[in-house]
Amino acid sequence: MDIAILIYDRFTALDAVGPYEVLSRLPDSTTTFVGETVGPKRTDTGVLALTADASIADVPTPDIVLVPGGPGQSALMGDGPVHEWLRKAHESTTWTTSVCTGSLILAAAGLLQGKRATSHWTALEELGGLGAEATAERVVFDGKIVTAAGVSAGIDMALTLVARIAGDELAQAIQLGIEYDPQPPFQAGSPQKAPTEIVDAVLAYSRFEAASR
């Protein structure tokens, strides 16, 4: 099973690395970080680079595609090699997946028309505007399309996906291997749970970020 994780400049590292840590443990699988070009891709903070070991052209028919999000997503909304690769790969994937605003890229490539899908909570409206049925759930399956909510939701998605692919026992073993027994110090991880003033502050910051792209 070939797993291709797309990375690009200004993606959010955890969007890709969370699911990678889970999916790469699938037996008989090969995970490849791919980019439009080979080489280091710098994340949204500017202080970290992950290497794309192959180009998208090198991995034309992956079984699983994963598209992370992050501010750099906005540069991948127009037609071009990434959309062409996604559309072509999607014809033969078993699973086409995204984390966070990676779903906006899938939608812009035309893969989410009428599909139930999710994204970072600040991007659900934009996702709906691109033709998807935007859904505020953490992990959304619609046929072979699987989308996760913001950033850390990719871990939950990947564990769910491993269970579908290889059974609950392997998913549980991987969960135990990465000691994923989350104990967040606050209940502030969703706009429903966080205090209103925190939600407003994050929304204001995300609009500022979007405007400054």
Add this chain to the structure above:
Amino acid sequence: MDIAILIYDRFTALDAVGPYEVLSRLPDSTTTFVGETVGPKRTDTGVLALTADASIADVPTPDIVLVPGGPGQSALMGDGPVHEWLRKAHESTTWTTSVCTGSLILAAAGLLQGKRATSHWTALEELGGLGAEATAERVVFDGKIVTAAGVSAGIDMALTLVARIAGDELAQAIQLGIEYDPQPPFQAGSPQKAPTEIVDAVLAYSRFEAASR
């Protein structure tokens, strides 16, 4: 505030990237991925490389040090430049931290003598043998030393640390920004919660891995 995240060959990506995603959002901070040498470091799976932008010699006095774990930890248990750097840096850090078996490196460098500390659940016995008071908690503070349990625990540690450094509101805003509202599909993230046969399988695998290093 200077934050140095140590990376090395065969570290576990999520150990470093989870806390990075949180700590790098601290205002007035600079996060640097450092290695014994500058350049790409390949993670434990072999399929991903993160770049060390600076050498440890370039960042001698960080305010926060973070040491991730992973199979490559075993190559950093002997005296050498990394231990020297850790000992020297620790003299002036505000926080010296680790995730997963990164605590074994801190312990081998002599920084955890008599200190309460944690590690990946499979490594707690080894941690105790190195002079620490091994503690099966997810995030352990002992003075300025902060250790996290396995892999994904680094996210909980980093949010807790941000709250100490900059207040609960910022920690909550970062938590909401990364939509950290975990919904693992199984309750198998700790040896207490996972089914016995899963615990046994992961233990057997971890012993096999340790023996094959």
